[in-house]
Amino acid sequence: MNEIELIARLIPSLATNESVVAGAGDDCAVLDLGLPNDFVLFKTDAIVQGVHFTSETEPEKIGHKALARCLSDVAAMAGKPTHALVTVALPREIEIELVEGFYRGLNELAARHGVGVVGGETTTNPERCLLSIAVLGIVPKNKCLLRSGAKAGDAIFVTGTLGGSLLGKHLEFEPRLDEARWLAQHFEIHSMMDLSDGLATDLRHLLKASQAGAELLASAVPISREARVAWKDSINGQPKSRILDRSPRPPLLAALTDGEDFELLFTAASRDAVRLLDAWKKQFPGVPLSCIGKITATRGLFIKDKEGLRPLTEHGYIHFS
Amino acid sequence: MNEIELIARLIPSLATNESVVAGAGDDCAVLDLGLPNDFVLFKTDAIVQGVHFTSETEPEKIGHKALARCLSDVAAMAGKPTHALVTVALPREIEIELVEGFYRGLNELAARHGVGVVGGETTTNPERCLLSIAVLGIVPKNKCLLRSGAKAGDAIFVTGTLGGSLLGKHLEFEPRLDEARWLAQHFEIHSMMDLSDGLATDLRHLLKASQAGAELLASAVPISREARVAWKDSINGQPKSRILDRSPRPPLLAALTDGEDFELLFTAASRDAVRLLDAWKKQFPGVPLSCIGKITATRGLFIKDKEGLRPLTEHGYIHFS
Numbered sequence: 190m191n192e193i194e195l196i197a198r199l200i201p202s203l204a205t206n207e208s209v210v211a212g213a214g215d216d217c218a219v220l221d222l223g224l225p226n227d228f229v230l231f232k233t234d235a236i237v238q239g240v241h242f243t244s245e246t247e248p249e250k251i252g253h254k255a256l257a258r259c260l261s262d263v264a265a266m267a268g269k270p271t272h273a274l275v276t277v278a279l280p281r282e283i284e285i286e287l288v289e290g291f292y293r294g295l296n297e298l299a300a301r302h303g304v305g306v307v308g309g310e311t312t313t314n315p316e317r318c319l320l321s322i323a324v325l326g327i328v329p330k331n332k333c334l335l336r337s338g339a340k341a342g343d344a345i346f347v348t349g350t351l352g353g354s355l356l357g358k359h360l361e362f363e364p365r366l367d368e369a370r371w372l373a374q375h376f377e378i379h380s381m382m383d384l385s386d387g388l389a390t391d392l393r394h395l396l397k398a399s400q401a402g403a404e405l406l407a408s409a410v411p412i413s414r415e416a417r418v419a420w421k422d423s424i425n426g427q428p429k430s431r432i433l434d435r436s437p438r439p440p441l442l443a444a445l446t447d448g449e450d451f452e453l454l455f456t457a458a459s460r461d462a463v464r465l466l467d468a469w470k471k472q473f474p475g476v477p478l479s480c481i482g483k484i485t486a487t488r489g490l491f492i493k494d495k496e497g498l499r500p501l502t503e504h505g506y507i508h509f510s
Numbered sequence: 511m512n513e514i515e516l517i518a519r520l521i522p523s524l525a526t527n528e529s530v531v532a533g534a535g536d537d538c539a540v541l542d543l544g545l546p547n548d549f550v551l552f553k554t555d556a557i558v559q560g561v562h563f564t565s566e567t568e569p570e571k572i573g574h575k576a577l578a579r580c581l582s583d584v585a586a587m588a589g590k591p592t593h594a595l596v597t598v599a600l601p602r603e604i605e606i607e608l609v610e611g612f613y614r615g616l617n618e619l620a621a622r623h624g625v626g627v628v629g630g631e632t633t634t635n636p637e638r639c640l641l642s643i644a645v646l647g648i649v650p651k652n653k654c655l656l657r658s659g660a661k662a663g664d665a666i667f668v669t670g671t672l673g674g675s676l677l678g679k680h681l682e683f684e685p686r687l688d689e690a691r692w693l694a695q696h697f698e699i700h701s702m703m704d705l706s707d708g709l710a711t712d713l714r715h716l717l718k719a720s721q722a723g724a725e726l727l728a729s730a731v732p733i734s735r736e737a738r739v740a741w742k743d744s745i746n747g748q749p750k751s752r753i754l755d756r757s758p759r760p761p762l763l764a765a766l767t768d769g770e771d772f773e774l775l776f777t778a779a780s781r782d783a784v785r786l787l788d789a790w791k792k793q794f795p796g797v798p799l800s801c802i803g804k805i806t807a808t809r810g811l812f813i814k815d816k817e818g819l820r821p822l823t824e825h826g827y828i829h830f831s
Contacts, residue, residue: 192632195604199613203627204620208592218628220593222648224544233554233595233644235633271529272541274554275644285516292520299525306524307539311513312556316637321597323554323644327543 196505199467215336216265216382217326228333230326234258238317242360248290249297250360252329255320256295258385260302261451262366265383266335267373268328270302270366273448275309276321294388299301302366332373334381334455339399341486343379343456346465347479350448351388352416352443356444359449381455387448389501393490395454403502405482407441407494444500456484535719536657537586537703538647549654551589551647555579557637563681569611570618571681576641577616579706581623581685582772586704587656588694589649591623597642598631604632612641623687633691653694655702655776660720662807663778664700667786668800672709672771673764674736680770689794690774697786702776708767710822712775714811726803726822728762728815736807737764766822 200213210228211219217230236258238244242251257272263270275295277288288311299306304324333352348365365383380399384391388410396403419437437443455466462480469478482493490501521534526718531549532540540550557579559565577594584591596616598609611631620627621753625645668688693699701720705712709731717724740758758764778786783801790799803814811822 192604195606195609197633198606199610202613202617204617204625205628206592206624206626209628212626213629218595220626220628220646222543222545222550222592223548227544229543229550229646231595231628231644233597233630233642235599235631235642237598237599237633237635239636240634271527271543272539272552274539274552274644276554276556278556278558278640288516289520292523294525296525303527304525305527305530305533305541307526307541307552308531308534309554310556311516312558312642313561314558314635314638315560318612319599319635319636319640321554321556321642323552323595325541325543325550325552325646327802333687438748484653487794 203370211335216262217268219266219333224327226329227317227327228330230263230266230328232240232253232262233260233321233323234262235319235321237319246323246360248287249294251320252291252294253298254360255291255322256298257364257451259322259324260298260304260366261383261385263324263326263399264364264366264453265381266328267332267369267378267381268326269370270304270324270326272305272307272325274323277309277311278314278319279311280315281313333372334378336380336382336395339380339395339401339456339484340458341401341484342459343484344459344462344480345392345403345405345454345456345482345484345497347384347388347411347452347454347481348476349450349452350386350411350477351411351416351452352440353419354414354447354449356415356509358415362451364451365453368476369474372455374409375468376457376461379456379458381453384450384452384454385448385508387446387450388454389445389490391454396490399484402488403482404485404498405490405492407492409479409481410441411477411479412440412444412445416440416447419443459483512624531635532656537583537794538539538589540587540654545648547650548648549651551584551587551649551725553580553583553589554642554644555583556640556642558640558777567681569608570615572641573612574619575681576612576643577619578683578685578772580645581619581625581687582704582706584645584647585685585690586702587649588699588702589647590691591625591645591647593626593628594620595628595644598632599640600632601636602634609665613716631657655694655699656717657701657703657716660701660716660722660777660805661779662722662805663780664805665780665783665801666713666724666726666775666777666803668705668709668732668773668775668802669797670771670773671732671734672705672737672766672773673734673761673768674740675770676766677736677740680737683772685772686774689797692793693776696789697782698779700773700777700779704771705771705773705775708769709771709775710766710811716775717811720805723806723809724803724811725806725819726811726813728813730800730802731765732798732800733761733765737761737768740764742793756799780804
């Protein structure tokens with residue numbers, strides 16, 4: 190049983206109350222605490238040494254990543270993060286420079302987005318560091334974007350470029366908060382989420398929530414420079430560089446499955462696609478936006494390349510001839 | 511440098527914003543999100559295998575304890591908890607019964623207090639289980655109780671009995687939510703906190719926040735049956751029973767320093783003391799309430815016993831003759 194199956198099994202028994210608009214299963218929980226115009230967003234996320242960073246990672250980058258992952262989830266709802274709490278678990282000897290480094294990294298990011306860091310705690314985890322962040326945010330009730338709103342015929346968009354994040358981006362990415370709010374304010378976005386487990390897996394979550402299918406266009410998937418270089422180096426027999434525990438894969442496969450991209454995946458009516466792409470280019474000239482396919486009424490996730498339309502298999506691995 | 515010193519060093523550099531009413535340093539962060547009558551409370555707390563529970567502890571009790579600690583912090587502000595998120599970090603092989611047990615324990619407690627469990631995540635911590643909980647709550651703006659309001663002349667109260675919690679109570683306690691809200695609604699409580707590190711240490715935090723001192727009356731400190739029995743057993747050469755990593759100590763010392771009591775410590779004007787004790791006895795006949803001393807303008811923490819008034823030293827250890 191994997192995490193997804195476990196959570197699916199636990200969700201029906203979770204305690205709830207009338208102020209829960211959306212509980213477990215989207216990027217953030219959505220709560221109606223009684224604010225006249227806004228919902229409250231609530232999210233936690235943890236990163237662990239040896240899994241999400243190594244003992245060599247700079248502490249500032251660890252702190253940045255820990256908070257940025259949570260902020261990316263707030264972005265995925267088109268929300269504005271407001272407050273964060275920090276839990277640091279680490280071996281008994283508190284290395285003050287380490288903890289101060291964590292806090293430097295996350296404070297800088299928090300300040301940039303107006304987030305108040307309102308406390309936290311340190312506790313003991315004898316073998317390795319673990320950082321857990323909880324964030325609060327707000328979102329206008331009529332602008333909150335869920336995973337579940339994709340409609341057949343929607344165009345599918347993704348920001349930035351995908352793949353190879355473990356070569357560095359996963360420690361340095363800036364959550365797409367401004368971009369997400371701009372999208373919600375200026376266009377009728379039907380569904381949105383952030384990419385953390387890789388496009389192939391995450392899109393499948395969006396499709397499940399929306400009870401729909403999708404066709405991707407292979408040539409439209411924006412592949413990162415890092416994913417291309419890593420693959421080229423590996424073909425040339427170069428060392429696998431800094432990719433943590435995976436061999437480089439063909440660039441398209443990397444873009445579909447590497448994970449930790451922390452880009453936005455969203456859908457909108459196809460009639461809005463050109464206007465959206467044009468307006469985006471003016472608003473965010475430094476950030477690529479790609480239309481990578483369409484939502485279909487037929488279930489299942491397919492990808493079209495020069496050999497035709499083929500199903501994308503469960504974990505995003507496709508057979509390349 | 512201990513955790514307290516570390517946090518004191520980090521607090522000045524934390525990112526903040528105008529909606530922060532009280533950040534790090536009290537039992538919960540207090541936030542003004544724009545609700546007309548209420549502040550929002552925000553808190554996280556983590557428990558770790560081998561520190562806060564053992565590999566033999568029943569999973570239901572672990573889940574209960576993880577959430578109950580956070581709810582006790584909401585109680586300490588006289589708040590009402592509304593929502594919780596759960597992070598479970600555990601070795602790679604997810605033991606489904608274990609995680610389901612955690613959730614059973616915490617769901618039962620959450621449901622009893624109307625708390626919605628709105629999500630969470632599982633992540634990997636290869637060597638041991640760690641549970642981190644984040645909670646939200648609300649509190650009427652004019653009823654939010656901080657640590658900082660104690661005034662010279664206040665009577666000091668504590669609920670329940672103290673000491674020996676590790677013999678069982680730390681896994682089963684019911685957070686004093688109803689009691690705390692009742693106190694805030696019916697009396698002018700000046701300051702409140704919950705007892706987690708032991709009365710001697712926690713009262714010192716309250717005094718620091720309130721810039722005051724205190725005199726405790728040794729004979730008034732409510733000592734738990736467990737603390738008395740553990741000490742008696744140890745004198746008689748009996749095994750130390752289940753106290754985790756400490757030898758039993760004289761009962762008063764145990765009550766002052768054992769920790770994990772999760773009772774309420776609060777102060778109110780001494781003129782209200784008798785009325786408060788009487789009303790409490792009618793409202794909560796099963797829960798002891800003790801007036802254990804008074805707040806003084808003179809700084810420092812003192813304890814009075816038959817030998818006179820003596821300072822309580824830094825970590826709560828007093829010399830018994």
